[in-house]
Amino acid sequence: MTVASALAIVLSLVLLAIAAWTIAARQTFAAVVGFVAYGLLLSIAWVALSAIDVALTEAAIGGGLTGVLLIGAAARLRADEAAVSAERPGAALRWLAALISAAVAGAIAIAVLSLPDPAPTLAQAAAEHLSVTGVGNAVTAVLLAYRALDTLLESIVVVFALIGVWSLAPDRVWGGHPGPLHHADPNGVLAYLARLLPPIGIIVGLYIFWIGAELPGGKFQGATILAAMWLLVMMAGLADAPAISRTWLRILLVAGPLLFIAIGFAGALTAGAVLAYPEGYAKLLIKVIEAALMPTLTLTLALLVAGAPERTARP
Amino acid sequence: MSVPTLFGLCAAALVGFGLYGVITDPQPLRKILAFNLIGNGVFLLFGAIARRGAAAGFGGDPVPQGLLITGIVVAFSATALAVALLLRLFQATGSATLAGDQPTKVETGARDA
Numbered sequence: 001m002t003v004a005s006a007l008a009i010v011l012s013l014v015l016l017a018i019a020a021w022t023i024a025a026r027q028t029f030a031a032v033v034g035f036v037a038y039g040l041l042l043s044i045a046w047v048a049l050s051a052i053d054v055a056l057t058e059a060a061i062g063g064g065l066t067g068v069l070l071i072g073a074a075a076r077l078r079a080d081e082a083a084v085s086a087e088r089p090g091a092a093l094r095w096l097a098a099l100i101s102a103a104v105a106g107a108i109a110i111a112v113l114s115l116p117d118p119a120p121t122l123a124q125a126a127a128e129h130l131s132v133t134g135v136g137n138a139v140t141a142v143l144l145a146y147r148a149l150d151t152l153l154e155s156i157v158v159v160f161a162l163i164g165v166w167s168l169a170p171d172r173v174w175g176g177h178p179g180p181l182h183h184a185d186p187n188g189v190l191a192y193l194a195r196l197l198p199p200i201g202i203i204v205g206l207y208i209f210w211i212g213a214e215l216p217g218g219k220f221q222g223a224t225i226l227a228a229m230w231l232l233v234m235m236a237g238l239a240d241a242p243a244i245s246r247t248w249l250r251i252l253l254v255a256g257p258l259l260f261i262a263i264g265f266a267g268a269l270t271a272g273a274v275l276a277y278p279e280g281y282a283k284l285l286i287k288v289i290e291a292a293l294m295p296t297l298t299l300t301l302a303l304l305v306a307g308a309p310e311r312t313a314r315p
Numbered sequence: 316m317s318v319p320t321l322f323g324l325c326a327a328a329l330v331g332f333g334l335y336g337v338i339t340d341p342q343p344l345r346k347i348l349a350f351n352l353i354g355n356g357v358f359l360l361f362g363a364i365a366r367r368g369a370a371a372g373f374g375g376d377p378v379p380q381g382l383l384i385t386g387i388v389v390a391f392s393a394t395a396l397a398v399a400l401l402l403r404l405f406q407a408t409g410s411a412t413l414a415g416d417q418p419t420k421v422e423t424g425a426r427d428a
Binding site: 004005008009012015016019020022023028031032035042045046048049050051053054057058061062065066069070073074076077080081083084085086087088089093094097098100101102104105106108109112113115119120121122123124126127128138139140141142143146147150151154157158161162164165168170218220300301304305307308 | 374382394
């Protein structure tokens with residue numbers, strides 16, 4: 001057995017143990033904390049699978065933002081936890097569920113063991129046309145050149161999700177500030193970190209965004225780090241989330257996808273196909289789209305965590 | 316056994332754990348968490364398949380890797396929407412239960428004034 005596969009076995013076992021814990025733990029809060037640790041370990045698994053770009057995304061979103069979101073929700077639902085968990089289904093149903101789950105997992109395991117060899121791959125095709133796009137990172141080329149349509153739809157989907165979250169606001173507070181107002185000890189550790197970390201985090205976020213054209217990184221990972229820094233400042237009570245009726249906010253939220261669509265359709269005229277780039281301009285246009293998506297993604301990801309408006313807008 | 320196969324089997328087990336949690340846990344937040352385990356399992360399986368497709372000097376097939384990044388971001392937005400729905404249910408009815416279909420208390424709008 002090689003070191004790599006020994007490491008993979010240990011990592012898989014720890015991952016599965018924590019995953020089982022998040023299902024079995026009595027306290028929701030404990031389960032959620034387990035889920036954060038699990039997200040960080042999962043990003044190591046992505047490194048073991050040579051998917052560094054995915055590892056960065058997983059660590060930032062799976063471990064970071066999802067963790068903040070779930071911990072916040074668990075804290076707010078704590079009062080009700082005991083009553084709801086008493087509605088646990090009977091033993092017969094649980095055995096049936098275990099049987100169904102085992103069957104599904106078994107079927108997937110059989111599929112994994114019977115994957116075709118040699119594996120089908122598009123890596124060769126991705127490498128052949130990489131020079132045309134001008135970017136060095138093949139994953140960025142997939143996201144913004146080969147499969148730009150997916151990324152375009154995704155950038156719209158996240159904004160739609162935010163509209164969905166906002167639409168849950170009671171009529172009275174529509175247009176107001178998302179989530180509860182956070183208070184923290186102004187001399188406490190949280191407020192200290194919220195002053196210390198953002199300057200560093202902003203530089204790291206922008207660097208990861210910029211380097212994404214050549215090395216692992218990109219707008220999603222960069223935007224998530226920037227969003228996390230903003231959330232930190234909000235949670236320390238140093239700044240409030242903007243009221244959702246602000247015009248600047250709404251313009252920034254749609255600017256990225258709109259520019260992406262505009263460049264996409266311009267491709268129909270200049271390069272002969274929607275979302276195609278004219279020769280020699282591919283890298284420039286990819287960076288322009290990524291730069292336009294950065295503010296949209298940063299705001300959307302942070303405001304998705306902040307939640308539905310709960311307080312009326314202050315003038 | 317190769318590394319991608321190992322993580323592929325790990326992914327299968329994650330889907331199993333998640334599915335069990337979604338069916339049996341009565342708390343909606345725990346169901347959301349379990350659903351994320353299923354999602355992670357699917358992503359990890361896709362990542363293992365990407366690793367198997369390593370060629371042309373890449374450690375893995377970049378096409379599934381790119382789609383995975385898209386998938387993780389979309390899964391996060393879906394989770395955020397689900398959590399927001401749940402918190403609104405709790406705010407409107409005073410309970411986060413999915414049992415029964417009658418809300419126990421109707422939102423008057425004066426709750427958080």
